[in-house]
Every structure is written in structure tokens, then in C-alpha cells.
Amino acid sequence: MSKNPFIIEVSHVSKQFEDGKYALNDVSLQVKKGEFVTILGPSGCGKTTLLRCIAGFQVASSGEILLKGEDVTKTPPYQRPVNTVFQKYALFPHLNVFNNVAFGLKLKKEDPETIKKKVRRALKMANMTGYEERKVDTLSGGQQQRVAIARAIVNEPEVLLLDEPLSALDLKMRHDMQIELKELHEKLGITFIYVTHDQEEALTLSDRVVVMNEGKIKQIGTPTDIYNEPQNCFVADFIGESNILSGRMIRDRKVQFLGKEFDCIDEGFGEDVPVDVVIRPEDIYLWKVESQKSKVESDKGPDAASQADLDEEDRVPKGKFTKWYGEVQSCIFKGVHYEMRVLTPDGYEFLIQDYHEFLPGTEVGMLVKPEDIQIVKKEHYIYNYFEGEVTKNGKVRFIDADWEVMPQQIEGLEPGEKVQVRVPFRSIDLQDYEEEGTLSGEVHFILYKGNHYHLTIRTDEGHDLYVNTNDVWDDGDRVGIVIPTKEILIDKLVE
Numbered sequence: 205m206s207k208n209p210f211i212i213e214v215s216h217v218s219k220q221f222e223d224g225k226y227a228l229n230d231v232s233l234q235v236k237k238g239e240f241v242t243i244l245g246p247s248g249c250g251k252t253t254l255l256r257c258i259a260g261f262q263v264a265s266s267g268e269i270l271l272k273g274e275d276v277t278k279t280p281p282y283q284r285p286v287n288t289v290f291q292k293y294a295l296f297p298h299l300n301v302f303n304n305v306a307f308g309l310k311l312k313k314e315d316p317e318t319i320k321k322k323v324r325r326a327l328k329m330a331n332m333t334g335y336e337e338r339k340v341d342t343l344s345g346g347q348q349q350r351v352a353i354a355r356a357i358v359n360e361p362e363v364l365l366l367d368e369p370l371s372a373l374d375l376k377m378r379h380d381m382q383i384e385l386k387e388l389h390e391k392l393g394i395t396f397i398y399v400t401h402d403q404e405e406a407l408t409l410s411d412r413v414v415v416m417n418e419g420k421i422k423q424i425g426t427p428t429d430i431y432n433e434p435q436n437c438f439v440a441d442f443i444g445e446s447n448i449l450s451g452r453m454i455r456d457r458k459v460q461f462l463g464k465e466f467d468c469i470d471e472g473f474g475e476d477v478p479v480d481v482v483i484r485p486e487d488i489y490l491w492k493v494e495s496q497k498s499k500v501e502s503d504k505g506p507d508a509a510s511q512a513d514l515d516e517e518d519r520v521p522k523g524k525f526t527k528w529y530g531e532v533q534s535c536i537f538k539g540v541h542y543e544m545r546v547l548t549p550d551g552y553e554f555l556i557q558d559y560h561e562f563l564p565g566t567e568v569g570m571l572v573k574p575e576d577i578q579i580v581k582k583e584h585y586i587y588n589y590f591e592g593e594v595t596k597n598g599k600v601r602f603i604d605a606d607w608e609v610m611p612q613q614i615e616g617l618e619p620g621e622k623v624q625v626r627v628p629f630r631s632i633d634l635q636d637y638e639e640e641g642t643l644s645g646e647v648h649f650i651l652y653k654g655n656h657y658h659l660t661i662r663t664d665e666g667h668d669l670y671v672n673t674n675d676v677w678d679d680g681d682r683v684g685i686v687i688p689t690k691e692i693l694i695d696k697l698v699e
Contacts, residue, residue, distance in 0.1 A: 211237040217267030227253040229419040240396040242406040245416035286363040287356035302336040326358035440482040449654040451481040470579040485557040487576035493567045525571040532566045552654040592625040604665045613694040624695040629672040631691035634683040641684025
């Protein structure tokens, strides 16, 4: 019988609070012994709740957690072979560094000589040798963080849990501590589970990254996989910068967007299927267009009149690539590269990073290699779908409100009859003032799709609406929600 390679197994774990909301919703995760796994996501995504369930500080509402093959779902923290380093280091201000680190060993009643050896070894690993007699309130933030890590590893845990331990440090100190944490992990050889909202930290430190949002895991993979092969628009948008566009998979290895056909390397999406297209800013090649004729866009294929311009730039790849054109709107020097926003004639905006400077007003050509076009499945299509019911007064009730509909939409339907309601993303109007809407809610998620914004609006009753708009909103904005009568489409439910 083969030995179980997983030190931690989280199986279908959910955590529901008294208000009925889920912090975790059917989460499953397996962690191998010695791995450095980072749980990454925005505030409120459930990452700290997952860590606390593994540690034992919170008990899962359902599902199970195994440590070394044993069910510890309801086991108290002190009986689990794990130690936790918290965001606020929770050091004892009345104790010096030595006694802070030795605290857990003294609780276990280990002999003084053993305690002394283990504390010194832990402080050496944390680069805090010589600070044994110092009061912790005299230490810098970085030094306190090292003491907290030493206190955790002195107990020789099999799993070290770290809850955003670097968030209180300044940028340079965070970068220094990232290197030290990576080295410490290699020295100890134990399993690290690290929680952060910082994408750079996750990509720098981890063997694998677990990306979470709204209590669910959106993707698990190596840092390279997460960055180069995002499985959905949330991951593409959250990890680094991305250009995300609506497209259509024509067939394997051929996708359409920007009104053009592009070669790609993705397969298995089907034919004539709506998809989203992800292109990283550093993967778009840029060159200056000198003449109007070189901007001619030909339907005859990728070898349009601009090939001569490509040949003038050795850094731009040669070959049969589909090209598109635009004008630089802004150019900012970012230290290593220039970051530019380029607007196409038909209103698409691209974020591009390049080592060469292209000043605002410059007309440019653009191309991307097939292997740098990432295709992801659309999570939402053209319509919002809701279950509704025809009311006695000739309206339809859905998402906790009664809505006027066109009479022909419910012709032949009886009051109380169940229906399916469709509302196009583009048809929902958002108002600046909540009282101007039939419903009110909050902007919950914003995704820029090149020439429009795709918003998730969460109503006060907890329903999600998807809205396509050209208006600029901020995350967290309160809005009124209006759905024009003529845009509400009714389909009779089939029993």
C-alpha cells in the first residue's frame, strides 16, 4: 500500500456564519509534505478563514480536514502538529526575546537545557542571534516578525501557517523577508502554508499558489501556470496586469477578437464558442507606423501592407502575424520598462509594457504571437438569468421585486406561473442615487474588457447582476438598479 503523499487534505470544507453567509464554500485542497503553498486572494475571499480552519481556531461547518491522514476537523489547535505566525505578531511585551520564543516549550515542561538549545537554534535560523535579552517592544517590525517565526518553529511543527506576516513591513523590508522566508523553508524542510493578498509575494515564494475569491478556489497551480495559463478572468485580472477581451473560438488554434482572426495554440473549446481572450502587456509587440498606407487592414491575411514596417524593427518578430493599429495615449516610465496605453480606431484600449519609449500621439502597429494568446472559458454570457413568477397585476416578480414587462412577454401565462427571465448585460442601467432604482446594490467586481467594463452588482438582497457599461464605477460604489421594461425577456419554464 503506497504511503499518502499529502500532509494536509481539505475535503469539501464550508464555513457558514450566523448571518447565513459563507466564508468558505465547498473548498478542497491537498498539500504535499515540504511544499510551500500560498493562499492568495482579495480581502474577504476566505483565505484567512481557510488557514484558521486548518489551524483549528475555527471549526468548519461541513467537510473534513486531515493532517497526516487523521481527521482533525474538530481537534483543538494545541493538539495539531502545526504552528501559526499571525499578521499581528502577538508577542508578549513583558517578556524578552528569549522568553517569548521559549514560551511554548515551557508550557510543555521541557527541561531548561533543552529549552536553551532549541531557542538558540530557532533564533539562529531566524537571524536573531544576540537578541535574547532584548525587550520585544524595542525591536523593529522586521525583527519582531523574526521573533514570531522563531517562536513558531521552536516547537518543531510539521506545518507552519503564516497569516500575512509581512503586511506590516515597508516595501524593502518585505522584499528582504521574502528571501529569508524562502531560505528558512529550504532549511527546515517542513510544509509552509502562507496567506497573502500580495500577488508578487505569492509568485516569489510559492511552489504552488491557491487563488481564492468569494469563498471558492478559482485556480491552483505553480506560479508560472497561474501567471501564464489563467483558467478564468478573475485569475487573469488579479494576478498581474492583463488585457482581457471578448472573443469567439472559431475552431481549435483559431480565435476571433477585435474583428480579426488570430492563430493561437489552445484546443478543446469547441467551434464558434464565445470565449475570453487574455494577453499580458509584455507580450504585445509594438512598433512605430510611419505612413497611413501601412495601416491598411487587409482581409487577405496577416501579410498586410505593414510587413515593411516590421522589417525595420529587428526586435519585432518576422512572420505571418495578424496585426492591429492604434495611437499611444499615455507613456509612463516604470523603472524597468515603459507602460503605455494604446487606443485603436474602433475604441479598444490596450495596456502595453515595452523597453522602448513611444510618446503620446505616436501611431503604432501591434501584434502578439500565437503562444502568448491565452483563451479562457467565459463565466458569464450575454444574459442574466433569473427564476420569476407572473403576478396578479400583470408584472413579473424576480430578484425580490415586481417588474413591468411588455404585455406580449406574458401573453397566455397565468398568475402564479413560473417563468425564466433573461436580461442582457447591456440593458441594465445603473443610477448614481440608490433611490432612483427599483433595487439598490453595490459594485462588487470590475473587469475591464478593452472597450467596456463588465461589472458584478450585488443587490442588498444578495443577488448578483452582471452589467456591461461604458460608465466608470469604483469597487464598492452604491448604485440604483433600473431594468427597462422592453429589455426583460420571458421564457416559460418547462416542467
